[in-house]
Amino acid sequence: xxxxxxxxxxxxxxxxxxxxxxxxxxxxxxxxxxxxxxxxxxxxxxxxxxxxxxxxxxxxxxxxxxxxxxxxxxxxxxxxxxxxxxxxxxxxxxxxxxxxxxxxxxxxxxxxxxxxxxxxxxxxxxxxxxxxxxxxxxxxxxxxxxxxxxxxxxxxxxxxxxxxxxxxxxxxxxxxxxxxxxxxxxxxxxxxxxxxxxxxxxxxxxxxxxxxxxxxxxxxxxxxxxxxxxxxxxxxxxxxxxxxxxxxxxxxxxxxxxxxxxxxxxxxxxxxxxxxxxxxxxxxxxxxxxxxxxxxxxxxxxxxxxxxxxxxxxxxxxxxxxxxxxxxxxxxxxxxxxxxxxxxxxxxxxxx
Numbered sequence: 001x002x003x004x005x006x007x008x009x010x011x012x013x014x015x016x017x018x019x020x021x022x023x024x025x026x027x028x029x030x031x032x033x034x035x036x037x038x039x040x041x042x043x044x045x046x047x048x049x050x051x052x053x054x055x056x057x058x059x060x061x062x063x064x065x066x067x068x069x070x071x072x073x074x075x076x077x078x079x080x081x082x083x084x085x086x087x088x089x090x091x092x093x094x095x096x097x098x099x100x101x102x103x104x105x106x107x108x109x110x111x112x113x114x115x116x117x118x119x120x121x122x123x124x125x126x127x128x129x130x131x132x133x134x135x136x137x138x139x140x141x142x143x144x145x146x147x148x149x150x151x152x153x154x155x156x157x158x159x160x161x162x163x164x165x166x167x168x169x170x171x172x173x174x175x176x177x178x179x180x181x182x183x184x185x186x187x188x189x190x191x192x193x194x195x196x197x198x199x200x201x202x203x204x205x206x207x208x209x210x211x212x213x214x215x216x217x218x219x220x221x222x223x224x225x226x227x228x229x230x231x232x233x234x235x236x237x238x239x240x241x242x243x244x245x246x247x248x249x250x251x252x253x254x255x256x257x258x259x260x261x262x263x264x265x266x267x268x269x270x271x272x273x274x275x276x277x278x279x280x281x282x283x284x285x286x287x288x289x290x291x292x293x294x295x296x297x298x299x300x301x302x303x304x305x306x307x308x309x310x311x312x313x314x315x316x317x318x319x320x321x322x323x324x325x326x327x328x329x330x331x332x333x334x335x336x337x338x339x340x341x342x343x344x345x346x347x348x349x350x351x352x
Contacts (some may be wrong), residue, residue: 045072051294130263155184169232
């Protein structure tokens with residue numbers, strides 16, 4: 001699924017957008033604003049994009065007659081260069097939630113036209129000025145029942161080496177990992193931000209020598225299955241897929257960290273009008289239910305869950321029961337603080 005490849009792109013977006021050159025001759029202003037023959041949508045490739053093709057791209061093209069050309073991967077540095085050169089070739093991008101405020105602050109995004117996109121169809125907070133949430137995914141606590149005795153119920157249990165001895169898996173990124181440490185240390189969700197970075201790193205140090213760091217989405221699942229770790233932070237879609245394939249792993253949404261990705265439109269996209277029409281189409285309940293079935297990530301449309309079987313819907317991050325147990329990542333805080341906090345996190349890693 002998509003989260004395999006996204007970590008490095010997030011770092012690019014939050015650490016500062018690079019400049020890439022070489023897009024050829026500059027078009028005139030008139031030609032840049034001219035409607036394109038194709039609506040160009042940029043995604044992440046792989047099986048996630050295959051599911052998007054089934055859920056969004058093919059149905060939209062059939063419904064409207066507008067050709068959809070899909071490119072990958074998402075690259076904010078390339079988008080910035082297009083904007084600087086006056087030669088924007090992309091219309092819609094599937095952007096990580098943490099990257100939306102960064103891209104907006106760089107002047108790369110057009111405001112969402114809520115005369116076209118219907119605002120009342122979304123979960124609270126999903127309709128932003130520059131982005132519309134496509135799906136929600138969670139970083140959850142997962143474990144292998146054959147490797148431990150008992151059932152961990154919170155991140156405090158994750159840090160309890162006496163009760164649950166063995167190696168732990170954590171994502172080698174400050175985003176999410178610091179929140180996990182603070183929740184384990186007793187910080188209430190409503191008091192998480194601004195993050196107390198020193199306190200989080202101090203808590204992480206209590207696991208010194210017992211952390212297996214992961215950076216690819218498949219790794220924590222593989223490590224849990226093999227017994228390399230007894231518990232791990234893991235993306236809900238990854239561990240759910242392993243369970244659906246017959247695995248014996250377990251996970252909980254309690255204190256899960258809810259993140260999202262958004263549909264955004266390039267500021268000077270060739271076809272802004274049809275880009276907004278695509279976002280409205282892709283935000284409808286029916287296509288989002290197809291995406292949910294293929295990825296097990298939660299739809300932002302409040303009615304999409306009604307189109308899924310109750311037994312499946314209750315496994316998703318945005319079901320009422322699961323949503324209420326989780327903490328929403330503060331993407332705006334991270335956009336403003338990533339560079340500083342990541343430098344501190346990387347320095348701490350070097351000392352471990």
